[in-house]
Amino acid sequence: MLRGRGVGDVKIAVCVKETPEATARARIDPGTHRLDRSGASTLNPFDTHALEESLRVKEKTGEGEVVAVLMGPPQAADSLRKALAIGADRAVHVADDAHAGSDLVATARALAKALEREEAELVLFGQQGSDSDGAVLWSAVAELLRLPVISQAASLELADGKVKVSRQTEYGYDVIEAPLPCVVAVSDAINEPRYPSLKGIMGAKKKPQETASLADLGLSGDDVGADGSRTEVLALSEPPSRGESRKIEDEGGSAADQIVSFLAEKKLL
Amino acid sequence: MPTLVYVEDHEGELSRGSLGVLSYVAGLGDEVAAVLCGSGVKELAGETGRYGAARALVADDPALEHPLPQPRVDVLAKLVGDRGFDAVVFAASVLTADVAAGLAARLGAGLNWDLVGLERKDGELVGKRPALQDSVFVDVGWKGEPRIALIRSGTWDAAEKGGQAEVEEVPVELQDFSQKAVMLERAHAESEGPSIEEADVIVAGGRGLGEPKNFGLLEELAGALGGAVAATRAVVDAGWYPYASQVGQTGKTVTPKLYVACGISGAIQHKVGMQSAGTIVAINKDPNAPIFEYSDLGVVGDLHEIVPKLTQLLKERKAS
Ligand SMILES: Cc1cc2nc3c(=O)[nH]c(=O)nc-3n(C[C@H](O)[C@H](O)[C@H](O)COP(=O)(O)OP(=O)(O)OC[C@H]3O[C@@H](n4cnc5c(N)ncnc54)[C@H](O)[C@@H]3O)c2cc1C
Ligand SMILES: Nc1ncnc2c1ncn2[C@@H]1O[C@H](COP(=O)(O)O)[C@@H](O)[C@H]1O
Numbered sequence: 001m002l003r004g005r006g007v008g009d010v011k012i013a014v015c016v017k018e019t020p021e022a023t024a025r026a027r028i029d030p031g032t033h034r035l036d037r038s039g040a041s042t043l044n045p046f047d048t049h050a051l052e053e054s055l056r057v058k059e060k061t062g063e064g065e066v067v068a069v070l071m072g073p074p075q076a077a078d079s080l081r082k083a084l085a086i087g088a089d090r091a092v093h094v095a096d097d098a099h100a101g102s103d104l105v106a107t108a109r110a111l112a113k114a115l116e117r118e119e120a121e122l123v124l125f126g127q128q129g130s131d132s133d134g135a136v137l138w139s140a141v142a143e144l145l146r147l148p149v150i151s152q153a154a155s156l157e158l159a160d161g162k163v164k165v166s167r168q169t170e171y172g173y174d175v176i177e178a179p180l181p182c183v184v185a186v187s188d189a190i191n192e193p194r195y196p197s198l199k200g201i202m203g204a205k206k207k208p209q210e211t212a213s214l215a216d217l218g219l220s221g222d223d224v225g226a227d228g229s230r231t232e233v234l235a236l237s238e239p240p241s242r243g244e245s246r247k248i249e250d251e252g253g254s255a256a257d258q259i260v261s262f263l264a265e266k267k268l269l
Numbered sequence: 270m271p272t273l274v275y276v277e278d279h280e281g282e283l284s285r286g287s288l289g290v291l292s293y294v295a296g297l298g299d300e301v302a303a304v305l306c307g308s309g310v311k312e313l314a315g316e317t318g319r320y321g322a323a324r325a326l327v328a329d330d331p332a333l334e335h336p337l338p339q340p341r342v343d344v345l346a347k348l349v350g351d352r353g354f355d356a357v358v359f360a361a362s363v364l365t366a367d368v369a370a371g372l373a374a375r376l377g378a379g380l381n382w383d384l385v386g387l388e389r390k391d392g393e394l395v396g397k398r399p400a401l402q403d404s405v406f407v408d409v410g411w412k413g414e415p416r417i418a419l420i421r422s423g424t425w426d427a428a429e430k431g432g433q434a435e436v437e438e439v440p441v442e443l444q445d446f447s448q449k450a451v452m453l454e455r456a457h458a459e460s461e462g463p464s465i466e467e468a469d470v471i472v473a474g475g476r477g478l479g480e481p482k483n484f485g486l487l488e489e490l491a492g493a494l495g496g497a498v499a500a501t502r503a504v505v506d507a508g509w510y511p512y513a514s515q516v517g518q519t520g521k522t523v524t525p526k527l528y529v530a531c532g533i534s535g536a537i538q539h540k541v542g543m544q545s546a547g548t549i550v551a552i553n554k555d556p557n558a559p560i561f562e563y564s565d566l567g568v569v570g571d572l573h574e575i576v577p578k579l580t581q582l583l584k585e586r587k588a589s
Contacts, residue, residue, distance in 0.1 A: 022555070022557045028401065033407075035401075103380075104370065104373060104382075105377060105378070105379070131401065132400075133383060133537050134382060135366060135382075136366045136367065136369065136370035136380070136382060136419070137370065138367075139367040139368075139369075139370035139371045140371065140373060140380075142339075143370070143375050146444075148446060148449035148450040149339065149367065151363065152363055154506040154507075164453070167363070168456075168505070168506060168519050169363040169456050169519060170284075170362055170363060170519045171280075171456040171457065172456035172457060173454075173456050174336075174452060174455055174456045175452070175454035176337070176451065176452055176453065177450070177451055178450040178451070182450075187502070187503075189502065189504070189505075189506030190506070229379065230373075230411060230412045231380065231409060232409065232410050232412060233409055234408040234409060236406070236407055236408075237405070237407075237408070238405070239399060239404065243565075244565075245561075245563075245565050245566070245567065246565070246566050246567065247556075247564075247569065248567070248568055248569070249570065250568055250569060250570025250575055251570075253570075253574040253577075253578040255552075255570055256575055256579040256581075258568075259550060259566065259575075259579055260582050260583065262550070263550075266527075268527045268548060269494075269583070269586070
């Protein structure tokens with residue numbers, strides 16, 4: 001069970017992942033059917049909003065600790081270091097070859113075990129992975145931790161041991177409240193994330209960064225990776241093409257002329 | 270074993286999205302049961318028969334009044350445990366995504382999400398999922414039941430089949446932690462704001478506008494084109510523009526002749542609301558923005574320079 005402390009020294013765990021850089025063309029390896037992680041990678045941009053929110057909560061309450069938790073291959077330690085540079089106090093890297101090929105539930109199992117050890121009052125997630133667009137992991141993790149969950153938070157307020165969230169659904173805005181400890185996934189509109197400062201980057205190396213193996217988490221190879229996954233990739237194919245498309249580069253507004261000609265050509269004016 | 274389809278309701282109506290999934294799945298030839306969770310939803314259950322459900326299972330309880338996921342996980346986990354289902358299929362929504370993932374974790378089952386296709390191949394259920402910004406299609410499968418699936422919004426239209434469902438109430442037993450999150454204020458349909466669904470031309474803006482007042486640039490461009498202004502969730506959530514103007518998964522689905530996207534990255538959840546537009550023009554300063562993958566004309570540049578010039582040119586053209 002997680003501790004239910006009052007606000008004042010709030011402990012926040014932030015789940016972050018590493019995703020391919022937008023400039024690198026991400027691809028799925030046709031042999032392994034897994035995401036090819038050999039290209040340039042970065043801290044998932046959506047997760048910088050969760051990190052920012054955790055720092056704001058901590059700054060508001062004055063005290064507390066922000067722990068970044070990431071599951072991923074060894075090179076993903078760079079993304080954790082970035083989280084430390086931005087402001088996290090500590091990092092936990094869930095890394096073990098056995099995790100390769102984990103699906104949603106297998107990933108949730110590993111993260112839930114790592115989070116259980118942290119006993120955070122608030123567990124934050126980003127809105128989605130820029131690679132997976134899954135946008136559901138938090139709910140699986142909350143289920144395994146047996147904690148309340150609120151997703152798509154466009155605003156977050158912490159008071160009296162409770163978290164209050166406003167979030168958008170298909171019908172407008174809901175306001176939902178839950179007692180701590182609680183899992184919250186934040187929308188990318190909740191804040192404008194800060195960048196790491198030079199001081200932050202220099203200081204990151206000195207902050208504690210721990211690696212957790214499968215055994216450290218009390219899991220076995222059957223719980224995680226492809227063996228612990230109940231979904232599989234069967235085949236890859238090309239998407240239907242959308243027909244011809246044109247791309248032009250603007251210089252000081254020159255593209256406006258070309259847009260007008262294009263619209264005229266399409267008989268849209 | 271039968272397939273279970275979750276049918277969502279809001280203010281006394283079944284969601285079109287879930288009826289679309291229900292009627293499609295019923296068309297696969299399997300026996301299909303619909304499940305409804307809510308308070309006072311029993312009277313809505315019969316309607317699922319018209320969309321192909323042989324049976325409508327109803328969890329009707331005041332504790333299920335609000336659209337919160339965790340009590341629904343309790344209901345579905347018990348149903349699956351008691352009766353056994355080959356698959357549990359959801360039309361993706363903010364609510365059902367959380368229900369499906371919670372259920373998969375509770376049961377140690379497989380969840381495939383964002384599917385745009387579902388078929389039986391040699392008797393086995395296979396899903397189709399566009400991945401990596403829709404740049405590749407992946408055939409996905411499940412290793413054992415229940416096979417849990419979330420279908421991308423707008424994938425199938427609801428088709429009436431004219432059958433009848435046998436309505437049956439099912440027990441509701443909730444866990445403590447499932448009831449901890451409470452709804453303080455519930456979303457309701459907002460009628461104020463402009464209607465963008467009828468517009469032939471839409472000029473849409475995202476976070477690339479930089480600040481709320483720059484929507485003025487888009488209003489002028491929309492004026493010159495005779496169109497309406499729309500927005501992404503990022504700017505609606507930030508309070509820059511009204512929710513009624515939002516395009517995408519949790520906003521409106523629009524099919525104008527022309528859609529001009531300005532400072533919009535083109536996330537899948539935005540795309541599902543506007544991909545059927547006749548012609549898509551995108552202005553974005555990032556040459557790698559996903560929106561260029563599905564634009565007819567992609568313009569790499571600063572919208573603050575391009576949009577006012579474009580408005581000016583269109584006005585001159587009209588005047589001459
Ligand atoms: C369950 C769920 C439901 C969702 N529903 C919706 C929905 O209904 N509708 C929706 O839109 N989103 C929805 N989203 C959110 C979606 O995933 C994206 O976060 C959102 O669409 C991004 O909005 P944006 O393009 O305005 O912002 P960003 O992704 O931040 O993109 C801004 C873009 O502007 C460009 N830019 C910046 N400056 C300039 C400039 N000067 N000139 C030109 N370009 C510039 C940048 O290059 C960037 O590509 C949903 C997400 C989830 C998880
Ligand atoms: N491997 C991971 N390690 C830690 N957190 C993760 C991981 N994958 C996803 N997350 C979190 O879950 C959110 C949703 O990611 P996804 O399910 O990939 O769309 C992200 O924004 C992160 O907060």
